[in-house]
Amino acid sequence: MNVQRTGIVLAPNSKRVLFRPFQFSVEQRYLRIIARVMSLSEEEIVCEAKVILAEFAARYHRERLKTYFLRRFEQIKQHVPTDQPLSELRRMVIGAYLSMEYSLESAALFNPSLVWHPDQSGLPEGARRFIISLRAVGEGHLSSITFRSGVMGADNSLTLDEDSPYVTTPEVVPNASYEKALFEKKLLEMERYSDYVAGVLAQLDEHFTMEHLRTAVQMLRRINRGRGEEAHRAANDILALAQANYAVYYDRESDLSERVIFPYAPSESNGIEDARFVRFVEANGKVRYYATYTAYDGKTILPQILETTDFLHFEISTLNGPEVMNKGMALFPRKVNGQYAMISRQDGENIYIMFSEHLHFWYTKTLLLKPAFPWEFVQLGNCGSPIETEEGWLLLTHGVGPMRKYAIGAALLDKNDPTKVLGRTKTPILSPNENEREGYVPNVVYSCGGEVHNGMLILPYAMSDYASSFALIPLDEVLASLR
Numbered sequence: 001m002n003v004q005r006t007g008i009v010l011a012p013n014s015k016r017v018l019f020r021p022f023q024f025s026v027e028q029r030y031l032r033i034i035a036r037v038m039s040l041s042e043e044e045i046v047c048e049a050k051v052i053l054a055e056f057a058a059r060y061h062r063e064r065l066k067t068y069f070l071r072r073f074e075q076i077k078q079h080v081p082t083d084q085p086l087s088e089l090r091r092m093v094i095g096a097y098l099s100m101e102y103s104l105e106s107a108a109l110f111n112p113s114l115v116w117h118p119d120q121s122g123l124p125e126g127a128r129r130f131i132i133s134l135r136a137v138g139e140g141h142l143s144s145i146t147f148r149s150g151v152m153g154a155d156n157s158l159t160l161d162e163d164s165p166y167v168t169t170p171e172v173v174p175n176a177s178y179e180k181a182l183f184e185k186k187l188l189e190m191e192r193y194s195d196y197v198a199g200v201l202a203q204l205d206e207h208f209t210m211e212h213l214r215t216a217v218q219m220l221r222r223i224n225r226g227r228g229e230e231a232h233r234a235a236n237d238i239l240a241l242a243q244a245n246y247a248v249y250y251d252r253e254s255d256l257s258e259r260v261i262f263p264y265a266p267s268e269s270n271g272i273e274d275a276r277f278v279r280f281v282e283a284n285g286k287v288r289y290y291a292t293y294t295a296y297d298g299k300t301i302l303p304q305i306l307e308t309t310d311f312l313h314f315e316i317s318t319l320n321g322p323e324v325m326n327k328g329m330a331l332f333p334r335k336v337n338g339q340y341a342m343i344s345r346q347d348g349e350n351i352y353i354m355f356s357e358h359l360h361f362w363y364t365k366t367l368l369l370k371p372a373f374p375w376e377f378v379q380l381g382n383c384g385s386p387i388e389t390e391e392g393w394l395l396l397t398h399g400v401g402p403m404r405k406y407a408i409g410a411a412l413l414d415k416n417d418p419t420k421v422l423g424r425t426k427t428p429i430l431s432p433n434e435n436e437r438e439g440y441v442p443n444v445v446y447s448c449g450g451e452v453h454n455g456m457l458i459l460p461y462a463m464s465d466y467a468s469s470f471a472l473i474p475l476d477e478v479l480a481s482l483r
Contacts, residue, residue, distance in 0.1 A: 001429055001477050006158055010134065010148060010468040014106040017059060018167040018260065019068055021075065022100040030079040030098070037094050038080075042087065049089045052096045059101075061166030061258065069095030104144050104167065104260055105136035108440055110462035113277040113384055113448035115289060117149060118310055126154025128453055131256065131311065132460055133275050133291070134468060135448075137440075143271030145261040145293070147311065152453045158470055163257035170248040172264050174210050175317075178242060181206070186241060186320050190300070196220060196234040213242055240266035244295065244302065245317045252312060261306070261314065263295075270298040275306065276330045276448045278385035283335065290359075292319070292329040292342075303329055305360065321362040323354055330385045330449070332393070336418060343368070343386065343395065349379045351397065353419055366419050369411060375401040375428050376409065383408055384449020386418070387457075391479055393418050396459070398446055399428065406444040407431040408461065412482040423482035430461060430471055439464025 024030060040048065057065045070088070072095035080086070080094070117129040129151050136146045150160040184201055187193045203216040217235045243265040250259050263272055275293040282288070288309055295302040303324050307315045319329070325346050332341040339355040344365060346352055351369040356362050371377050376399025383396035393413040398406050407428035414420035432445045442464050450459040457473045 004472040006470040012105040012109040017101045108137040111135040112460035164255045168254040168258040175245040192237040268295040270296045323362045328381045343382045383447040436463040439466030441465040
């Protein structure tokens with residue numbers, strides 16, 4: 001098969017930093033740090049503020065660092081040992097001491113997913129603009145979602161837009177309201193339901209807000225003081241589920257490459273992993289972009305879904321139902337026979353397919369593919385959403401073979417009944433070469449989704465969980481290998 005490696009490499013850039021809270025598990029740390037700042041005279045505060053802004057302000061774009069420091073002060077002001085009003089500069093300096101820089105892609109930039117950009121204006125005939133999302137990993141192996149863009153030319157030449165050296169953090173907005181019946185059902189699915197949880201929910205109306213939920217939790221905490229750790233854990237579980245449903249907004253003036261979806265909810269505290277984006281077309285022609293991803297808190301995997309129309313406003317929510325489990329869920333780019341369709345891997349080994357009338361609820365699955373060839377004997381998974389072709393649904397897969405080597409293959413599903421497998425590759429279409437074998441996880445090529453343009457499969461892929469690149473493969477050759 002004629003696989004053209006473009007040689008384009010998206011490598012991690014440790015200079016791209018964002019600011020975030022500097023947090024401590026022991027409350028006394030906050031008190032001692034604030035007390036030290038409070039001991040400075042106003043003249044010393046003025047000097048300290050100038051030094052901080054001179055050293056760090058130039059590293060951020062379209063965001064005033066001073067504004068962030070003041071906002072950070074508001075988050076921790078309950079630790080300040082006085083109710084006396086503080087000067088703006090003193091509040092800013094306290095906020096600075098309880099903030100930190102985070103290099104979001106200092107360790108890796110991998111597992112790319114490519115979709116067509118919502119704005120296709122101003123391009124030469126036959127060219128098409130794309131967006132690529134990537135899993136960025138920084139200190140502590142914490143994953144977030146970042147973006148790049150580029151153009152696929154009429155001659156199948158691929159060029160990337162210059163990315164910004166800056167990072168823009170969004171405004172985060174919790175869900176306005178929650179439905180109690182669905183909330184209760186999700187806690188049952190997560191095996192987080194208990195008498196304590198039932199007591200909290202009993203205080204809530206059929207629709208409730210985050211404020212109502214916090215009030216109910218606080219009341220039950222007071223009533224159940226003797227239950228200690230059990231009550232504390234249950235309260236955290238309830239609040240974490242509520243916080244897993246939220247929205248993020250970016251400044252319209254920000255460059256796409258400046259935007260980063262950073263872990264926000266407790267369920268994402270150990271990272272947002274492997275977003276699989278898809279350009280979804282409704283029956284009426286309306287377009288939305290969805291991405292399924294894995295939220296991870298260090299113990300529990302929680303599949304989530306992200307929705308946007310413009311890559312400026314993102315709505316994030318939980319997926320629900322007994323078949324929402326494990327990693328690697330990928331949505332079809334349109335409904336099939338009037339239903340949403342999803343590729344999944346509930347058992348961590350085989351590929352399944354699911355259908356549902358509701359995007360956020362999944363109740364049944366059908367086994368689609370099992371490991372069959374030596375390069376995939378360990379396990380199978382998908383490499384993004386199926387791509388619709390004239391011959392059927394092209395499903396890119398990854399297989400794991402000896403020495404945990406990951407390679408990429410494909411399967412062809414019937415267009416009208418995608419539970420029918422028409423063919424699959426006996427050998428990989430892409431395996432790690434000698435230049436791609438070394439990295440954080442050696443011997444791996446992996447993708448979260450590609451597209452077809454002008455008869456060419458555009459396959460973005462990660463190289464050993466470190467950096468990303470692109471391969472171009474003639475679609476007819478891929479399809480021929482599946483017949």
